[in-house]
Amino acid sequence: MARVTEKIEARGHPNIKANHKTTFEFTKDDFVTVKGDCILAVKASKAAVDLSLSFKRLASSELARIIFIIEVDGIIELAVGRGSRSLTFTDETAIVSRKSNYVCPKTVMINSNKAAKDFDRVFIEHLRNHDAKVNITMIVES
Known part of the structure; x- marks a missing residue:
């Protein structure tokens, strides 16, 4: 089994609502x-286009499993979904995960088990701190 990991750093923001039902x-x-009710963090160090070629190649398969590990202030949340050969990884400003199988340039994961509204509310409260450091690890396996 092949595996590629991406690390992303981001920040919290007081306007984070995290109540979107599908992304x-x-x-x-x-x-x-x-x-912006789907946004979990701002000032991300990477967007879809910035992900490594090896990550993009592995995630561009219907068999790929993708895991997001998101940490803020020692609190960890996970989201798990799938890759797709339809992913383009061309957006220069964002990374989006979707519960559906809809794909756009921002999409890096489909069929996710979570949308913004599904994250623990204590976790979301920590994301509302402007000084919060958010560490995102993305793992793709296939």
Whole structure:
């Protein structure tokens, strides 16, 4: 079994709502409006386009399993989903995970077991701290 890991650093923001029913997102933008209800963190060190070629290749398979490990203030949340040959990894500002199998340039994982609303609310409270450091590990296996 092949495995590739990506590490991303991001920050929290007071406007994080995390109540979207089908997606979650990390953005390179340094802000989030109250309408950005899928965003979990800002100032991300990578967007979809920045992921390594080896990650993209492995994730571009229907057999790929993708795991997000998201940590803030010692609290860890996991999300698990799938890759797809339809993933393009071309967006320059964000990374999105979806419960559905819909794909756009931001999408890096489909058929996720979680959307923003599914994350623990204590975890989300910590993400609302502007100074919070968010560590994201993405693992793809196939």
